[in-house]
Amino acid sequence: MTDNITNILVVGIGGQGVMTATEILAEAAIALGHDVKKTEVAGMAQRGGVVSSHLRFGPKVLSPQIMAGTADLLVGFESAETLRWCHYLKPGSLVLMNTARLVPPVVDIGLYDYPDDPLAEIRARGFEVHAFDAMEIAMDLGDVRLGNTVMLGAMADHLPFPSEVLLESILKRFRARKPQMVELNRRAFEAGRSADAAAAHEKKSVLA
Amino acid sequence: MAAVLPVPSATRVLLSGNEAVARAVWESGVRVAAAYPGTPSTEMLEVIATYPDIYTEWSVNEKVSLEVAIGAAFAGSRSFCCMKHVGMNVASDALMTLTLTGVAGGLVIAIADDVGLSSSQNEQDSRYWGRFAHIPLFEPADSQEAYEMTKAAFDFSEKFQVPVILRMTTRINHVKGLVTVGERQAYPSSGFKKDPARWVMTPAGASKRIPMMFERDITLRAEAEISPWNLIDNGKDKRVGFVTSGPAYMHVRESFPDAPVLKLGFSCPVPLEKIRAFAATVELLVVAEEVEPLVELELKAAGINCLGKEILPRQGELAPNVLKPAIAKLLGEPVPEGITPAAKVFPRPPTMCVACPHLGVYYTLAQIKNLTISGDIGCYTLGAGHPWNALDTTISMGASMGIALGLDKGRGESDKDKRILAVIGDSTFLHMGMQGLLDIVYNGGNVTVLLLDNRAVGMTGGQSNPGTGRDIHGDEAPRVNFAQLVESLGVKKERIHVVDPYILPALFKTIRDEIKIPEVSVIITDQPCVLIDDYKKQKPYEVIDDKCTGCGNCVDVGCPAIHVTRREKVIKPSGKEVELQFVRIETSVCTGCTLCVQPCAPDAIVHADLTKPMRLVRH
Numbered sequence: 001m002t003d004n005i006t007n008i009l010v011v012g013i014g015g016q017g018v019m020t021a022t023e024i025l026a027e028a029a030i031a032l033g034h035d036v037k038k039t040e041v042a043g044m045a046q047r048g049g050v051v052s053s054h055l056r057f058g059p060k061v062l063s064p065q066i067m068a069g070t071a072d073l074l075v076g077f078e079s080a081e082t083l084r085w086c087h088y089l090k091p092g093s094l095v096l097m098n099t100a101r102l103v104p105p106v107v108d109i110g111l112y113d114y115p116d117d118p119l120a121e122i123r124a125r126g127f128e129v130h131a132f133d134a135m136e137i138a139m140d141l142g143d144v145r146l147g148n149t150v151m152l153g154a155m156a157d158h159l160p161f162p163s164e165v166l167l168e169s170i171l172k173r174f175r176a177r178k179p180q181m182v183e184l185n186r187r188a189f190e191a192g193r194s195a196d197a198a199a200a201h202e203k204k205s206v207l208a
Numbered sequence: 209m210a211a212v213l214p215v216p217s218a219t220r221v222l223l224s225g226n227e228a229v230a231r232a233v234w235e236s237g238v239r240v241a242a243a244y245p246g247t248p249s250t251e252m253l254e255v256i257a258t259y260p261d262i263y264t265e266w267s268v269n270e271k272v273s274l275e276v277a278i279g280a281a282f283a284g285s286r287s288f289c290c291m292k293h294v295g296m297n298v299a300s301d302a303l304m305t306l307t308l309t310g311v312a313g314g315l316v317i318a319i320a321d322d323v324g325l326s327s328s329q330n331e332q333d334s335r336y337w338g339r340f341a342h343i344p345l346f347e348p349a350d351s352q353e354a355y356e357m358t359k360a361a362f363d364f365s366e367k368f369q370v371p372v373i374l375r376m377t378t379r380i381n382h383v384k385g386l387v388t389v390g391e392r393q394a395y396p397s398s399g400f401k402k403d404p405a406r407w408v409m410t411p412a413g414a415s416k417r418i419p420m421m422f423e424r425d426i427t428l429r430a431e432a433e434i435s436p437w438n439l440i441d442n443g444k445d446k447r448v449g450f451v452t453s454g455p456a457y458m459h460v461r462e463s464f465p466d467a468p469v470l471k472l473g474f475s476c477p478v479p480l481e482k483i484r485a486f487a488a489t490v491e492l493l494v495v496a497e498e499v500e501p502l503v504e505l506e507l508k509a510a511g512i513n514c515l516g517k518e519i520l521p522r523q524g525e526l527a528p529n530v531l532k533p534a535i536a537k538l539l540g541e542p543v544p545e546g547i548t549p550a551a552k553v554f555p556r557p558p559t560m561c562v563a564c565p566h567l568g569v570y571y572t573l574a575q576i577k578n579l580t581i582s583g584d585i586g587c588y589t590l591g592a593g594h595p596w597n598a599l600d601t602t603i604s605m606g607a608s609m610g611i612a613l614g615l616d617k618g619r620g621e622s623d624k625d626k627r628i629l630a631v632i633g634d635s636t637f638l639h640m641g642m643q644g645l646l647d648i649v650y651n652g653g654n655v656t657v658l659l660l661d662n663r664a665v666g667m668t669g670g671q672s673n674p675g676t677g678r679d680i681h682g683d684e685a686p687r688v689n690f691a692q693l694v695e696s697l698g699v700k701k702e703r704i705h706v707v708d709p710y711i712l713p714a715l716f717k718t719i720r721d722e723i724k725i726p727e728v729s730v731i732i733t734d735q736p737c738v739l740i741d742d743y744k745k746q747k748p749y750e751v752i753d754d755k756c757t758g759c760g761n762c763v764d765v766g767c768p769a770i771h772v773t774r775r776e777k778v779i780k781p782s783g784k785e786v787e788l789q790f791v792r793i794e795t796s797v798c799t800g801c802t803l804c805v806q807p808c809a810p811d812a813i814v815h816a817d818l819t820k821p822m823r824l825v826r827h
């Protein structure tokens with residue numbers, strides 16, 4: 001946090017719902033009276049490219065961009081993408097990471113390698129990482145598209161506001177557009193929250 | 209972390225710059241709004257179309273959209289038009305004479321520059337148009353300002369009978385911030401007033417309007433000098449003062465909270481005297497403007513000492529990470545320490561969608577030798593990338609036609625046997641390609657044209673166009689018949705083929721046959737973009753591991769649902785070393801288009817057994 005501003009960076013690839021997740025976070029921050037700015041670096045986001053979505057909130061936000069080295073929280077929707085952006089974090093900050101590996105065609109056809117162990121590389125830089133496979137969790141709930149709600153659930157206990165505010169801003173969307181999805185999203189949110197708690201615990205026991 | 213503040217009033221909403229402009233356009237009583245899509249401007253018109261009591265249209269190109277807006281403004285209505293930066297290159301013929309007629313109803317033209325090149329073919333600076341066309345230009349710095357300035361721009365346009373440019377950049381169009389909104393004020397048309405001296409620009413008429421334009425310049429500059437949009441933040445650290453505009457203003461404030469800043473909101477004509485007075489209050493004056501040194505050169509010409517592009521880059525955004533080190537260096541201060549370097553991670557360029565109908569076309573083109581392929585702008589531009597590497601040129605919308613003809617007419621001895629092919633999308637063809645094809649026909653070019661009709665403007669998000677049979681609201685509209693259209697441009701009937709891009713053998717044969725014939729032919733592919741409602745998913749596929757020989761044929765299709773999970777080097781009986789690629793299909797996203805199934809000789813790709821739980825491909 002610089003000048004009372006909270007900086008959250010959400011990253012992933014086009015089509016994963018990164019921008020929607022940040023928008024939901026933004027709505028929650030607004031509901032609590034913060035000034036908010038949200039911006040994306042998304043080159044043709046719909047087509048599997050890199051997406052990084054910046055959310056800044058606090059009393060008064062000027063520049064919408066988070067500068068490298070100043071993010072308070074990094075939420076990575078994909079393994080290598082989390083590694084790509086981790087230098088945006090303030091030293092020692094927290095990373096929430098989906099360990100799913102989404103391999104792009106340039107790796108498939110052998111032009112580049114996918115990093116062996118992004119999680120270890122991020123930890124080696126001194127960041128605390130809560131890692132879990134959000135896609136598996138979403139598939140177990142029956143729909144891979146629940147992945148972004150799982151990720152939002154994982155954030156629930158790391159925000160400067162109560163988790164109910166966040167849950168409410170998720171469910172509000174579904175109540176309006178797809179009421180049949182409300183219950184499933186509530187479950188996905190809780191599953192993400194538990195996955196984060198379990199990952200945090202695991203991390204501690206490794207240290208112990 | 210940040211403290212919780214009191215709840216804001218209900219009229220504050222989170223809006224992108226585009227949404228904020230749309231809201232302001234509607235509230236300003238605008239009656240006609242027209243545009244051609246283009247990132248990052250597209251959402252302005254998309255959002256306006258959701259409001260009542262305002263006519264909106266997707267025009268065939270930017271020039272037509274501006275002409276529609278001009279007509280409405282001549283008719284005494286308020287009108288609006290928006291485009292991406294390169295759109296004004298197309299529309300400028302109208303703009304450059306519009307400045308002489310001026311307008312009756314207010315006319316605002318929003319131009320969105322892609323500073324930082326997130327999705328464009330160049331990074332040109334639209335502030336030039338204000339100077340070139342002698343019209344005022346406003347530059348918002350966030351969503352709230354985009355909203356307020358749009359409203360102010362309509363009043364201004366009417367007061368001075370001049371069109372106003374609202375210059376935005378990606379970092380305004382796509383950034384969301386809180387905006388306090390109001391209600392719509394009706395603004396009835398004042399009616400068209402016949403006045404040939406005003407609206408008919410003949411040489412005689414125009415020569416009388418040119419002095420008016422110069423006089424208006426003087427008036428506008430005087431307005432800029434007193435405009436509330438050009439404001440000064442008095443900072444106490446007088447070592448460096450900034451003149452800045454647009455998103456750079458926010459970055460300057462963020463980076464140097466104590467610096468004096470003159471923010472240009474009404475930035476053309478430049479308020480020289482205001483800046484001169486401001487310059488006298490600071491030790492050094494730095495112009496922080498994104499892209500070209502426009503204001504900087506005007507200040508220097510006016511004898512105002514300043515620094516600009518000597519210390520700041522001419523390309524990309526002036527974000528704090530660019531500004532801070534540059535100013536530290538200028539002041540002889542220690543340059544802020546570099547942050548931990550980024551990890552090395554493979555690039556992830558945008559890909560075509562799973563099952564995109566363009567995949568079959570590029571798979572086929574990659575198999576045919578001896579082609580020079582003139583490309584165009586749309587999703588199919590991605591065909592220049594891996595694994596197809598199928599495009600040889602791309603410059604601007606519709607250019608594939610003329611360039612193909614030029615490649616044909618200008619061919620050298622070494623290219624004697626090359627076949628020239630042009631690839632163009634439906635929307636791009638209607639935007640600017642038709643004329644080029646007519647030129648090929650008229651001048652006897654030997655070009656095979658692939659017209660990729662996917663019934664959508666795919667690249668910008670699937671908008672409708674005259675080829676989709678739907679209007680901006682999704683309602684039924686006349687649909688152009690491409691085969692008839694190209695026939696009436698003069699392409700012989702037997703040289704026109706409509707093919708299904710998912711049937712590879714037929715596609716291959718049609719292209720191979722047509723390139724052999726030394727006259728113009730047009731091959732129209734006819735399958736919808738997967739993002740639009742017309743697209744129907746089929747049963748998905750999976751790979752039977754035991755049957756996959758690792759031949760890699762399916763990988764050459766380039767569908768992002770196909771993943772190589774294992775590689776193996778083997779020595780062929782011929783002694784040649786080859787690398788086998790064993791694959792799996794991400795069944796949960798496969799839409800069953802069959803493109804990868806067709807080149808799989810051992811029939812290793814089969815319909816997935818959907819009774820079993822679906823597992824994700826894991827690497």
Ligand SMILES: Cc1ncc(C[n+]2csc(CCOP(=O)(O)OP(=O)(O)O)c2C)c(N)n1
Pocket residue numbers: 244245246247270292294295298329585586587588605632633634635636637660662664665666667668737
């Ligand atoms: C003058 C201009 N206007 C707008 C754009 C933005 N733009 C890029 S491609 C494209 C249209 C693509 O549609 P189409 O030709 O149908 O191809 P598709 O993407 O559907 O494959 C547009 C509007 C541009 N690059 N240049």
Ligand code: SF4
Pocket residue numbers: 047559560561563564565566587588662666667737738739
């Ligand atoms: S948006 Fe449509 S045209 Fe573009 S890549 Fe996707 S399917 Fe193809």
Ligand code: SF4
Pocket residue numbers: 751755756757758759760761762763789790791807808809810811812813
């Ligand atoms: S085409 Fe068939 S055999 Fe060849 S790699 Fe693909 S699935 Fe395997």
Ligand code: SF4
Pocket residue numbers: 562563748749765767768769770793797798799800801802803804805
């Ligand atoms: S059938 Fe093959 S090419 Fe078509 S969507 Fe499925 S995996 Fe992609």
